[in-house]
Amino acid sequence: MTDMLEFGRSVLEAQPFSRLLGTELVVFEQGRAELALALQPEHLQQHGFAHGGVVSYLADNALTFAGGSVLGDSVTLEYKINYLRPAIGQRLVARARVTGSGKTQAVCHCDVFVSGDGTEKMCATAQGTIRKAG
Amino acid sequence: MTDMLEFGRSVLEAQPFSRLLGTELVVFEQGRAELALALQPEHLQQHGFAHGGVVSYLADNALTFAGGSVLGDSVTLEYKINYLRPAIGQRLVARARVTGSGKTQAVCHCDVFVSGDGTEKMCATAQGTIRKAG
Amino acid sequence: MTDMLEFGRSVLEAQPFSRLLGTELVVFEQGRAELALALQPEHLQQHGFAHGGVVSYLADNALTFAGGSVLGDSVTLEYKINYLRPAIGQRLVARARVTGSGKTQAVCHCDVFVSGDGTEKMCATAQGTIRKAG
Amino acid sequence: MTDMLEFGRSVLEAQPFSRLLGTELVVFEQGRAELALALQPEHLQQHGFAHGGVVSYLADNALTFAGGSVLGDSVTLEYKINYLRPAIGQRLVARARVTGSGKTQAVCHCDVFVSGDGTEKMCATAQGTIRKAG
Numbered sequence: 001m002t003d004m005l006e007f008g009r010s011v012l013e014a015q016p017f018s019r020l021l022g023t024e025l026v027v028f029e030q031g032r033a034e035l036a037l038a039l040q041p042e043h044l045q046q047h048g049f050a051h052g053g054v055v056s057y058l059a060d061n062a063l064t065f066a067g068g069s070v071l072g073d074s075v076t077l078e079y080k081i082n083y084l085r086p087a088i089g090q091r092l093v094a095r096a097r098v099t100g101s102g103k104t105q106a107v108c109h110c111d112v113f114v115s116g117d118g119t120e121k122m123c124a125t126a127q128g129t130i131r132k133a134g
Numbered sequence: 135m136t137d138m139l140e141f142g143r144s145v146l147e148a149q150p151f152s153r154l155l156g157t158e159l160v161v162f163e164q165g166r167a168e169l170a171l172a173l174q175p176e177h178l179q180q181h182g183f184a185h186g187g188v189v190s191y192l193a194d195n196a197l198t199f200a201g202g203s204v205l206g207d208s209v210t211l212e213y214k215i216n217y218l219r220p221a222i223g224q225r226l227v228a229r230a231r232v233t234g235s236g237k238t239q240a241v242c243h244c245d246v247f248v249s250g251d252g253t254e255k256m257c258a259t260a261q262g263t264i265r266k267a268g
Numbered sequence: 269m270t271d272m273l274e275f276g277r278s279v280l281e282a283q284p285f286s287r288l289l290g291t292e293l294v295v296f297e298q299g300r301a302e303l304a305l306a307l308q309p310e311h312l313q314q315h316g317f318a319h320g321g322v323v324s325y326l327a328d329n330a331l332t333f334a335g336g337s338v339l340g341d342s343v344t345l346e347y348k349i350n351y352l353r354p355a356i357g358q359r360l361v362a363r364a365r366v367t368g369s370g371k372t373q374a375v376c377h378c379d380v381f382v383s384g385d386g387t388e389k390m391c392a393t394a395q396g397t398i399r400k401a402g
Numbered sequence: 403m404t405d406m407l408e409f410g411r412s413v414l415e416a417q418p419f420s421r422l423l424g425t426e427l428v429v430f431e432q433g434r435a436e437l438a439l440a441l442q443p444e445h446l447q448q449h450g451f452a453h454g455g456v457v458s459y460l461a462d463n464a465l466t467f468a469g470g471s472v473l474g475d476s477v478t479l480e481y482k483i484n485y486l487r488p489a490i491g492q493r494l495v496a497r498a499r500v501t502g503s504g505k506t507q508a509v510c511h512c513d514v515f516v517s518g519d520g521t522e523k524m525c526a527t528a529q530g531t532i533r534k535a536g
Contacts, residue, residue, distance in 0.1 A: 015180050017177055021187075037166075042154045043154075045150075045151060045152075046148035051150075052198070053192075055192055065237060069483075078216040078399065079214070080215065080348055081214075082211065083210060083212065092161060099486075125509060126266070127510075127511075127527065127529045129484060148392065216375045233390070234350075245367075256368055259377075284448045285444060285447060285456060288445075303455045310421070312419060313417045314413060319459070321455070324455070328458055343485070346435075347482070348482035387433050
């Protein structure tokens with residue numbers, strides 16, 4: 001495990017909400033971050049799918065990690081998410097990348113996939129602005 | 135309590151993720167919905183504020199309830215959220231309204247406020263599209 | 269006419285693209301801006317409505333003026349627009365307001381209306397981030 | 403030239419606003435569209451860059467063409483755009499692709515590039531929803 005991934009995991013571990021949801025940081029490198037989460041019954045909405053709030057939490061957090069990989073300690077200023085299909089499956093993965101960045105802000109994209117039974121399908125896609133904290 | 139509010143609460147109660155977070159439906163009427171949540175330690179991120187994922191979950195859900203108030207059973211197609219300030223306080227409230235609607239889709243806005251110590255401040259604002267389910 | 273409105277009009281007049289489209293600044297005051305445009309045949313798309321690009325240009329520009337009214341010389345960082353109905357009529361008006369602002373950025377909303385034959389209907393709504401230039 | 407590109411060009415030619423701006427359809431194939439525009443003095447804003455309205459018009463239109471390539475006659479429901487840098491140069495190119503689609507709607511992405519003096523730089527990136535017309 002790289003030092004950068006180890007550092008990123010310590011940041012994630014310091015987020016009580018991410019511990020509550022059981023999020024893992026899978027990839028964290030210059031310009032890129034990947035977060036994953038095993039879907040549990042308490043992550044669902046009334047139709048049995050992952051709640052949109054879980055999907056967008058994961059996208060938002062992955063966008064921030066991707067931006068943070070080039071900016072340092074960062075916050076999400078804003079983002080937009082499109083849900084493509086119901087998130088039905090065992091596991092969510094959010095893959096985020098930096099599309100463009102300056103000294104204090106980065107524009108990032110993130111695709112969220114749901115997997116289960118050997119398949120993986122994109123269930124959401126997001127675009128947002130990350131700002132260096134402080 | 136109106137029948138509509140009672141019905142809305144039964145929908146919210148059927149969302150395991152909303153029960154996990156402790157969300158309440160405060161207002162649910164034609165074109166308008168208000169959701170609230172008492173902030174708990176497990177809702178925070180590493181800087182001690184409410185995690186963005188909690189704020190956007192509440193906005194997303196309030197947008198869907200607002201849209202659902204005119205469309206019936208509904209899902210969020212997409213939304214965009216701007217965070218205005220760190221959500222520091224005891225309670226989050228998301229107030230959503232329908233800005234325009236047709237037969238199958240509605241465009242809604244939502245402001246999220248954080249309150250505590252007798253003050254209430256807007257901490258996020260969102261705009262999204264809700265679609266009739268099915 | 270206030271000095272502020274006069275100043276705003278000189279800024280608009282300095283935008284060749286706004287002159288090409290015939291845009292007027294109707295209101296420009298602390299936290300608020302209103303731009304209008306008489307629809308011409310060359311503003312349309314293939315179905316006879318105002319082209320989405322004209323509607324979003326007007327929204328984008330009104331957002332920037334609203335943000336600029338509190339920040340000074342400004343640029344749009346990003347915005348999102350929902351089209352509510354085809355823009356059929358004689359005149360477009362974009363009404364923008366500041367929803368929240370800090371020292372260097374403002375979050376603004378804008379509604380765009382199309383009018384003609386004595387009626388006025390909202391045809392689009394937008395939300396965006398404006399940043400102080402320089 | 404393929405029949406599809408020829409057809410797309412006839413659609414673009416039928417948009418008075420696109421003729422006013424001098425837009426060309428460079429690529430139009432299943433899931434992908436590319437629009438380009440030679441920057442003229444009347445496309446600028448007060449600082450000498452392409453007006454944001456020109457950049458977002460091109461992105462919006464490219465998103466609609468990309469969506470239309472899989473849905474048929476289409477309109478943009480909503481989109482979001484982030485400006486990455488001032489659009490300084492001779493030519494704008496908007497490259498759009500379908501990220502996910504169903505029977506009546508498609509989610510598309512578009513990157514806008516500005517070129518001049520042998521270089522090409524991304525100046526904006528957009529994400530939106532396209533809906534089949536009618």
